[in-house]
């Protein structure tokens with residue numbers, strides 16, 4: 121699971137008012153290099169919740185991203201490289217996503233987050 | 243669905259265009275996961291038929307609900323890939339084996355997409371609301387007793403409840419919530435699902451529809467329908483957040499019944 125996906129996920133357990141962002145418990149993080157694509161990065165930058173993204177990257181052990189960012193920074197190749205790396209090359213392979221309100225853990229195994237709810241959570 | 247009779251027309255097309263869609267020999271398989279079948283091929287054919295429109299559409303986020311083997315999302319990413327490189331692909335399935343199989347199929351084709359195990363799009367509905375430009379769905383559409391719906395493994399691939407509509411009718415409001423203003427939905431339906439009634443319902447929510455592919459096999463008659471937001475007035479309807487669908491339902495019941503989608507329907 122990439123951080124882009126983490127940024128799109130929230131806890132939707134019944135009764136939870138604000139299930140975003142999910143806290144990450146990282147047991148295994150892997151890196152897979154991929155080619156950089158400016159269009160893609162620009163498109164996704166506009167859709168990201170930056171704070172959640174930075175916090176998530178730090179929980180995977182990557183501390184290079186600035187606390188705040190705006191679109192003008194996409195002109196900087198140094199920023200782009202870091203953004204690209206954190207967004208698309210880091211994968212949470214094993215671990216969990218934790219609901220910020222209830223503490224319920226959604227497991228991530230083999231890179232796949234499992235958001236299925238138990239019957240009493242729907 | 244479930245039949246062995248491959249549609250010869252589509253099989254020929256597929257072998258002629260190996261680079262544009264997933265290659266069957268590279269599509270992974272699992273005893274509890276739905277293998278690509280006539281319906282999957284028809285959906286991919288519909289996407290291919292609409293490919294030039296899709297390229298022009300420049301979708302930023304593409305999503306598949308119920309990805310099974312991964313054949314469809316992989317094909318979509320491949321057919322748009324090089325010419326529309328700015329897109330993010332995400333696929334869900336309620337069956338964990340299907341999600342794992344999709345991940346393998348994607349990897350076998352060196353396609354980048356993200357996968358999530360969830361019920362329809364649960365967990366994604368809040369943050370992805372209004373962001374999906376293209377959604378593809380080949381739902382479980384076979385009419386079955388209601389209690390077979392929501393079963394584990396391969397049963398979930400086909401069991402569709404009364405008229406095969408139970409899961410479809412749960413997917414439609416989610417699609418409406420997730421689709422962007424320019425969003426398109428491609429969905430497989432069976433004649434028994436009463437596709438015209440589905441289109442009517444979607445029309446009430448502000449969607450136009452068109453049949454992109456119509457195909458009859460020995461066992462079933464399939465329609466691949468494309469939906470897109472049409473009514474300018476639909477914007478003024480409140481978009482439901484997840485959990486507020488009831489509000490919308492009651493609003494809709496007050497709207498006058500709209501005429502059936504006759505004029506917009508065509509076939510390939």
Ligand SMILES: C[S@@+](CC[C@H](N)C(=O)[O-])C[C@H]1O[C@@H](n2cnc3c(N)ncnc32)[C@H](O)[C@@H]1O
Nearest residue numbers: 278282308309310335336337361362380398399
């Ligand atoms: C007809 S199969 C289609 C598989 C694949 N997309 C294809 O076209 O070959 C339907 C798929 O939907 C999945 N499914 C059924 N109910 C679902 C639900 N509530 N949420 C997500 N996926 C579901 C099934 O597990 C199955 O993989």
